[in-house]
Amino acid sequence: MFFNKDQNREDPPRRINQEDATPLQVVGLTFKILYQRLNTWIYINFWFIVFSLGIITSAGARAALVNTVIATLRDPGNSRTNHLVEMKTSFKRYFWKSTLIAIIKWGSFILIIFSLFFWINQDEIFLNLVAVLSVYALLEWCLITPYVLPIIVDNPECSVFFAFKEAFILTSKHPFQSIFFFLVNLIILMIGVVLLGPILLILPTMRTMLSVHCYWYLAGKEIPGFIEITDYVKKITENKERNL
Numbered sequence: 001m002f003f004n005k006d007q008n009r010e011d012p013p014r015r016i017n018q019e020d021a022t023p024l025q026v027v028g029l030t031f032k033i034l035y036q037r038l039n040t041w042i043y044i045n046f047w048f049i050v051f052s053l054g055i056i057t058s059a060g061a062r063a064a065l066v067n068t069v070i071a072t073l074r075d076p077g078n079s080r081t082n083h084l085v086e087m088k089t090s091f092k093r094y095f096w097k098s099t100l101i102a103i104i105k106w107g108s109f110i111l112i113i114f115s116l117f118f119w120i121n122q123d124e125i126f127l128n129l130v131a132v133l134s135v136y137a138l139l140e141w142c143l144i145t146p147y148v149l150p151i152i153v154d155n156p157e158c159s160v161f162f163a164f165k166e167a168f169i170l171t172s173k174h175p176f177q178s179i180f181f182f183l184v185n186l187i188i189l190m191i192g193v194v195l196l197g198p199i200l201l202i203l204p205t206m207r208t209m210l211s212v213h214c215y216w217y218l219a220g221k222e223i224p225g226f227i228e229i230t231d232y233v234k235k236i237t238e239n240k241e242r243n244l
Contacts, residue, residue: 018217018226023177026217027184029225030210033073034202040078044068045205047087056099057091063098064091066149069208076224090153097152100160105145112137143171143178146185146211147218154215170218181214 021029034041044065051061067090068083075081116134119127144167151163158166171178185207192203216223 018223021217021223021226023180023214023217026213026223027181027210029223030206030213033225034206034209037072037078038202040072040083041205041209042201044072044083044087045202047084048204051087051091057095059098059102060091060095062102063094063149063153064088065204065208066090066212067094067153069205070150070153070212073209073212073224093156094149094152097160098149101148101152101163104160104164105141105148109141112141140168140171143182144168146182146207147171147215150212150215154221170215174218177214177218181210185210 047068048061048065051064052058064087068081068086071081071086072078072083112134116131116138119131119134122128122130144164147167147170148160148163151166152158152160155163188203188207188210192199213223213225215221
């Protein structure tokens with residue numbers, strides 16, 4: 001009877017270690033945290049929309065969103081972060097860097113698209129083949145741009161050039177994972193565009209959260225969601241005491 005009782009007992013679910021996590025599990029963690037703290041993400045997304053109302057301010061608003069998402073992810077208890085204050089301070093802190101990133105990002109995109117159509121429309125087949133380089137450049141653009149702002153925010157002292165270089169190195173080291181994350185992000189964007197309506201209340205924040213998690217995963221940085229909240233809070237407290 002004793003042995004039967006032991007055999008029928010269900011083991012508690014095993015927590016996934018970050019070292020053993022797959023890209024799919026990183027995506028799953030993003031959706032899990034999105035659901036668990038939905039009200040918080042909607043609130044953050046609302047202020048992102050407010051900060052983005054001016055075209056000139058949209059780049060700074062994007063950086064503020066990334067910063068606030070990172071701060072919130074690193075505050076699993078939701079007790080140490082004032083989201084509106086985070087948005088305001090990070091908007092000012094990263095405004096010029098994020099504006100420069102936006103100029104480089106969309107300027108390079110226009111150049112890549114222009115070169116792609118230029119080589120495709122040439123009469124000679126040999127010249128048409130040069131368009132392959134433009135396709136490769138477009139793929140690289142798609143892979144690295146989601147990580148530039150998370151790198152800047154996670155490393156405040158780094159330059160814009162360093163952020164682009166670091167994003168390129170990360171995606172080059174992990175090409176298949178990077179392509180997978182890009183496709184997931186693209187699918188989420190397409191679903192959001194098709195459905196519109198209520199999903200817009202969460203879409204920018206959801207995609208930002210995914211980009212942050214993917215960056216941490218590729219860079220080998222600690223992802224709070226893979227650690228018990230109590231252990232993570234204890235670790236943060238110990239780090240603060242060590243730095244005093």
